[in-house]
Amino acid sequence: MARIELKEVSRIWEQAGKQTVGLKPMSLSIAEGEFIVLLGPSGCGKTTTMRIVAGLESATSGEVWIGDRCVNTLEPKDRDVAMVFQSYGLYPNMTVYANIAFPLKIRGMGREVIEPAVQRAAALVELGDLLDRKPKALSGGQRQRVALARAIVRRPSVFLMDEPLSNLDAKLRVSMRSHIKHLHHTLKVTTIYVTHDQIEAMTLADRVVVMSKAEIQQIGTPDDIYNNPENTFVAGFVGSPAMNLLEGQLQDGVFSAPGLRVPGFTSGHRGAVVLGVRPEDLAVSVASEAASNAAESATAVANHARVFSCELTGEATLVIADVGNAQTQQGQVSAQLGKQQLTAKADKSQRYAIGAPIALTIDAQKCFLFDAASQKRLRS
Amino acid sequence: MLGLMAIPLLMTFYLSLRQCALEMETVTVEQSGPFGTQQIVTQRAKVDASGKTIERCEYVGLRHYLRVLGLDRDATDPPTNMGEGANATPSDPSAAGAATVAGNTASGSGKPANEFFSALRFTLTYIFATTPFVLGIGLLLALGAQQLNTRWRAVFITAALLPFIVTPVVAALSIKWLFRDNGLIPYLLSQIGVQVFWMAEAWSAQLLIVLYGVWHSVPFAFIVFFAGLQSVPQDSLEAATIDGATKFQRFRYVTVPHLMPLFVFVLLIHIMDAYRVFEPIIVLTQGAFTTSVQYLTYHILLQESNPFKASAASVLTIAGVAVLLIPLLVKTYREQRGT
Numbered sequence: 001m002a003r004i005e006l007k008e009v010s011r012i013w014e015q016a017g018k019q020t021v022g023l024k025p026m027s028l029s030i031a032e033g034e035f036i037v038l039l040g041p042s043g044c045g046k047t048t049t050m051r052i053v054a055g056l057e058s059a060t061s062g063e064v065w066i067g068d069r070c071v072n073t074l075e076p077k078d079r080d081v082a083m084v085f086q087s088y089g090l091y092p093n094m095t096v097y098a099n100i101a102f103p104l105k106i107r108g109m110g111r112e113v114i115e116p117a118v119q120r121a122a123a124l125v126e127l128g129d130l131l132d133r134k135p136k137a138l139s140g141g142q143r144q145r146v147a148l149a150r151a152i153v154r155r156p157s158v159f160l161m162d163e164p165l166s167n168l169d170a171k172l173r174v175s176m177r178s179h180i181k182h183l184h185h186t187l188k189v190t191t192i193y194v195t196h197d198q199i200e201a202m203t204l205a206d207r208v209v210v211m212s213k214a215e216i217q218q219i220g221t222p223d224d225i226y227n228n229p230e231n232t233f234v235a236g237f238v239g240s241p242a243m244n245l246l247e248g249q250l251q252d253g254v255f256s257a258p259g260l261r262v263p264g265f266t267s268g269h270r271g272a273v274v275l276g277v278r279p280e281d282l283a284v285s286v287a288s289e290a291a292s293n294a295a296e297s298a299t300a301v302a303n304h305a306r307v308f309s310c311e312l313t314g315e316a317t318l319v320i321a322d323v324g325n326a327q328t329q330q331g332q333v334s335a336q337l338g339k340q341q342l343t344a345k346a347d348k349s350q351r352y353a354i355g356a357p358i359a360l361t362i363d364a365q366k367c368f369l370f371d372a373a374s375q376k377r378l379r380s
Numbered sequence: 381m382l383g384l385m386a387i388p389l390l391m392t393f394y395l396s397l398r399q400c401a402l403e404m405e406t407v408t409v410e411q412s413g414p415f416g417t418q419q420i421v422t423q424r425a426k427v428d429a430s431g432k433t434i435e436r437c438e439y440v441g442l443r444h445y446l447r448v449l450g451l452d453r454d455a456t457d458p459p460t461n462m463g464e465g466a467n468a469t470p471s472d473p474s475a476a477g478a479a480t481v482a483g484n485t486a487s488g489s490g491k492p493a494n495e496f497f498s499a500l501r502f503t504l505t506y507i508f509a510t511t512p513f514v515l516g517i518g519l520l521l522a523l524g525a526q527q528l529n530t531r532w533r534a535v536f537i538t539a540a541l542l543p544f545i546v547t548p549v550v551a552a553l554s555i556k557w558l559f560r561d562n563g564l565i566p567y568l569l570s571q572i573g574v575q576v577f578w579m580a581e582a583w584s585a586q587l588l589i590v591l592y593g594v595w596h597s598v599p600f601a602f603i604v605f606f607a608g609l610q611s612v613p614q615d616s617l618e619a620a621t622i623d624g625a626t627k628f629q630r631f632r633y634v635t636v637p638h639l640m641p642l643f644v645f646v647l648l649i650h651i652m653d654a655y656r657v658f659e660p661i662i663v664l665t666q667g668a669f670t671t672s673v674q675y676l677t678y679h680i681l682l683q684e685s686n687p688f689k690a691s692a693a694s695v696l697t698i699a700g701v702a703v704l705l706i707p708l709l710v711k712t713y714r715e716q717r718g719t
Contacts, residue, residue, distance in 0.1 A: 056618055077624035089615030093637035103623035
């Protein structure tokens with residue numbers, strides 16, 4: 001167990017005179033025993049960050065500290081880290097036992113040390129009865145558990161997990177997720193976990209580091225990331241279905257966009273903004289009824305919306321609506337203005353026909369405002 | 381598929397049990413010319429009433445086999461063979477090849493009794509001498525190519541493949557020209573005081589053939605291993621790095637197991653290929669110091685003009701390669717079934 005400190009770490013690849021920035025200078029400090037998830041789309045630098053910590057990749061600049069050692073010049077094997085790979089990285093010609101024992105064997109430990117250590121690690125991931133098998137004869141979930149056991153067996157001070165669940169099917173992923181969570185609770189080892197799956201990030205992390213375009217977008221608890229996004233990227237990336245982001249104008253506390261008007265903002269900001277609203281914060285109602293209420297209601301209303309598509313997920317009904325089409329009354333729809341879509345999460349019992357007119361109600365208190373130019377959050 | 385493979389083999393086997401010859405007769409022909417009449421005694425094929433030649437075939441059992449193996453005590457050609465073709469000179473099989481240097485070596489002028497076994501002995505020597513070098517050098521070259529950057533790698537691969545692309549006869553000739561008396565290498569060697577007449581002695585001629593074999597087969601091993609190296613699981617290599625393995629240990633525990641099926645494959649192909657060694661023998665020594673089983677068949681067929689005996693030699697050759705490959709084939713079969 002150890003703290004990890006990244007100080008202005010960056011990574012630039014140079015090939016044939018062309019520079020590719022893999023990671024812009026970033027700093028991050030991870031507390032002892034913390035479970036950190038690096039979350040972001042592919043190519044955002046999250047795996048690079050992890051590989052730099054592991055020592056598989058060297059940083060172009062900056063320092064990596066594990067515990068009280070600067071490990072920049074240390075070989076991966078001397079960093080006291082263990083890694084779990086997306087495609088398991090098992091040794092296919094060895095049995096499960098030999099796979100788990102490998103890190104100990106290579107360090108020259110005796111049989112009497114290896115045997116009980118392997119048994120203990122195998123028991124932790126419930127592999128006890130599969131030790132004689134070859135990886136080929138195991139299912140994906142079992143293989144990943146072997147990889148986990150191989151990481152555990154050495155009792156390293158840091159776990160690195162590179163998308164460990166991506167190759168598993170959905171059901172296994174859920175069970176392995178809880179496995180990993182429980183394992184971390186048991187062993188309390190500092191863990192860096194890389195994923196592009198926001199659900200894994202939300203469920204596993206003590207803190208989430210959202211990355212995009214080779215830099216950190218936001219660091220925070222899952223709660224923070226979801227309820228208090230710093231910019232439009234974080235807002236749009238975290239949450240499923242994704243947050244609605246609408247471009248429009250803010251003036252005197254009223255947000256307006258084609259076919260949409262949201263009053264009630266306390267922000268004194270004026271000008272071009274992006275409005276963010278989560279699908280579950282949008283209320284859907286039948287058009288006529290909402291229109292009559294609109295006059296007396298202080299809540300925002302998008303009248304004249306039309307259902308673009310209606311998706312049933314079982315627990316809820318997702319209504320995707322075109323809001324800009326209301327402009328048709330003015331004769332023509334400009335492609336630019338006329339196409340804004342909103343996704344709303346309605347009660348599972350509700351059904352709407354495609355093309356049906358509906359009204360959407362938004363509570364300004366539950367909306368996020370972002371600056372249109374910088375994409376940063378506007379706080380009042 | 382099986383039929384396609386089996387039919388030629390069965391045909392050869394069938395031929396090897398038989399002996400056919402045209403029925404011949406000795407006739408005296410009178411030729412009249414401006415300077416008188418001449419009488420010539422000659423042989424010609426008998427014809428039947430319809431003008432066709434008469435072919436007599438008989439079943440000879442394993443006699444051809446025994447003769448090839450030198451186990452037939454009265455190793456004389458059956459009389460029916462005597463007249464076949466005007467150029468047929470039934471003789472000691474090695475006589476033609478060894479004519480220039482008769483009596484120099486055991487294999488070159490051996491009695492028919494030794495012929496097949498000496499051919500087999502050299503073929504096996506050739507296989508066992510070349511195989512470790514082919515595998516070893518091929519792997520080293522592949523590992524070397526892996527280290528190069530992309531541009532040099534392309535050059536390296538092209539250069540390394542050349543010996544494989546060149547036609548065997550041309551390749552053998554180029555080796556011959558390099559090593560013939562007053563050739564480049566003997567000249568260079570003579571500069572440092574070493575004088576070897578490469579083609580004139582058994583050991584050096586055999587060494588040249590082995591050299592050719594290695595040189596010609598290494599590219600195949602190289603390209604197969606190189607392809608194998610491209611698919612070594614990177615995850616496993618990196619896992620081993622983090623697990624604390626040194627470069628050599630990573631090679632030993634990840635790369636080598638990954639390449640193992642390819643080792644077996646190259647071994648199998650090379651043994652089959654080496655067993656048929658032919659071109660360097662005919663080009664480098666014309667069978668003088670060395671014969672291989674393949675060369676022997678060729679010799680029996682063309683010099684002795686006996687397709688039936690050649691068939692017997694072929695069948696023995698096939699039997700030999702089958703024996704050599706059985707352990708490897710069994711291993712492959714087990715592996716395939718085990719999955």
